[in-house]
Amino acid sequence: MSKLRRAVGLMSGTSMDGIDVALLDTDGDRALRHGPAASYPYPAEAKVKLRAALIEAKGITARDARPGCLAALERELTELNAEAVERFLRANGIEKAQVDLIGYHGQTVLHDAPRKLTVQLGDGQMLAQRMGVDVVYDLRAADVAAGGQGAPLVPVYHRALAATLPELPVAFVNVGGVGNVTWVGRGGRMLAFDTGPGNALIDDWVLARTGEPHDAGGALAARGKSDEDALQELLTNAYLGKPPPKSLDRNDFSSAPVAGLSLENGAATLTAFTAATIGKAREHMPEEPRLWIVCGGGRKNKTLMGMIAANVPNAVVPAEALGFSGDFIEAEAWAYLAVRAAENLPITFPETTGVPEPMSGGVVCPAR
Structure with a gap:
C-alpha cells in the first residue's frame, strides 16, 4: 500500500455558489481518513462576473483561450481559492507544510465533450506558487482529449x-x-x-x-x-x-x-x-x-x-x-483524485467517462 498523503480538495464545479474545501488523508485507494471541511461563498460581484463568463465562454474554441473577461476572472478566482485554503488551514490549526497536495477543480464555464473541449477557470501554477504546496489541476482535460466525456470524475x-x-x-x-x-x-x-x-x-x-x-x-x-x-x-x-x-x-x-x-x-x-x-x-x-x-x-x-x-x-x-459528508463529497473526491493522479493511478474509466481504457490525468504544478 502506498503511504498516506494529506490532500486538500477545492471544488467549485458547475455551481456558482462558492468554494468547498475538504481535507483527506488517503493512499488514493481504500485508505480514507476524513478531515474537516468548510464552504466559502463567492462575493456577490464574483457571482455576477461568473454569469457573464458563462456567456463569454460559449465562443471558446481552444481549451487555453480566455477571451473577454475570462482571463481577469481566472486570476480573481484563483486568488479566491488561495484565500479559501488559507482561511481553512488557519481555522483548523494546520500548517501549509503539513499539506502534501491541493486538488484544484476550478470553475467550469464550458463543457463540450463532443468537441473534446472542457474549460475550468483556475490557474494551478499560480495557486501552487501562492500557497507553497504542489497543486494537481485540470483533471478532466486528458480524458476529453482521449475521447472520454471528461465527466463525471467522482x-x-x-x-x-x-x-x-x-x-x-x-x-x-x-x-x-x-x-x-x-x-x-x-x-x-x-x-x-x-x-x-x-x-x-x-x-x-x-x-x-x-x-x-x-x-x-x-x-x-x-x-x-x-x-x-x-x-x-x-x-x-x-x-x-x-x-x-x-x-x-x-x-x-x-x-x-x-x-x-x-x-x-x-x-x-x-x-x-x-x-x-x-x-x-x-x-x-x-x-x-x-x-x-x-x-x-x-x-x-x-x-x-x-x-x-x-x-x-x-x-x-x-x-x-x-456517515458521509453530503456537502463535501466532491471536495473530498478532488483531494482523492489529486493523490491518485500524483501516484499515476487511473481516475477515469470506460464505464464512467467512456475513455478507451483506464487512465490517469491532471497537471501537477510543483510549488517551486
Whole structure:
C-alpha cells in the first residue's frame, strides 16, 4: 500500500455558489481518513462576473483561450481559492507544510465533450506558487482529449466509499448544478453518467423571478403543482435517451416549456423534471440499486427528495444517513483524485467517462 498523503480538495464545479474545501488523508485507494471541511461563498460581484463568463465562454474554441473577461476572472478566482485554503488551514490549526497536495477543480464555464473541449477557470501554477504546496489541476482535460466525456470524475471516490457499506449495488446521486449518478456493484463494478439538469434550471428560474439564489428547502415547489404537459415536453430532450457514457454542460437544458407558468408551478415542474431524469437513470443500470445516496445541495430540497423517492423503488437517503459528508463529497473526491493522479493511478474509466481504457490525468504544478 502506498503511504498516506494529506490532500486538500477545492471544488467549485458547475455551481456558482462558492468554494468547498475538504481535507483527506488517503493512499488514493481504500485508505480514507476524513478531515474537516468548510464552504466559502463567492462575493456577490464574483457571482455576477461568473454569469457573464458563462456567456463569454460559449465562443471558446481552444481549451487555453480566455477571451473577454475570462482571463481577469481566472486570476480573481484563483486568488479566491488561495484565500479559501488559507482561511481553512488557519481555522483548523494546520500548517501549509503539513499539506502534501491541493486538488484544484476550478470553475467550469464550458463543457463540450463532443468537441473534446472542457474549460475550468483556475490557474494551478499560480495557486501552487501562492500557497507553497504542489497543486494537481485540470483533471478532466486528458480524458476529453482521449475521447472520454471528461465527466463525471467522482465515481472512483464513490467506489472507495461504497467499499465501507454492507450491501451492494448502491447508487450515489450528486445533485449540484448538473445531476450525476454513480452505480457501484459487487467486485468494484462501476457505471456513471450525468443524469440531467440537477439544480441548474430550478436555481435559474427562482433567481430570475425572486432574486433568491435557490428554492430553499423546496418550499416554492411544494406550494406549486407540476404541469404535466410542460414536464412531458422537458422529458423529450434527446440526451435522456442516449446510452452512457454521457455528460452535460450546465446550459444543455432549457426551461422554455415552463415559461408561462407561475413561480410556484414552474418550480414544481422543474423539480419534477430533475427527479424524473434521476429516475430514468435506472434504465441504464445493470442491477437495481438497493439504496440511493443523495449528495450535493439538492439533498436539502425536501420536495426534490420526495419526488426522487417517487421515481425509484428502493430507499432514498441523504449522504449523512451513512456517515458521509453530503456537502463535501466532491471536495473530498478532488483531494482523492489529486493523490491518485500524483501516484499515476487511473481516475477515469470506460464505464464512467467512456475513455478507451483506464487512465490517469491532471497537471501537477510543483510549488517551486
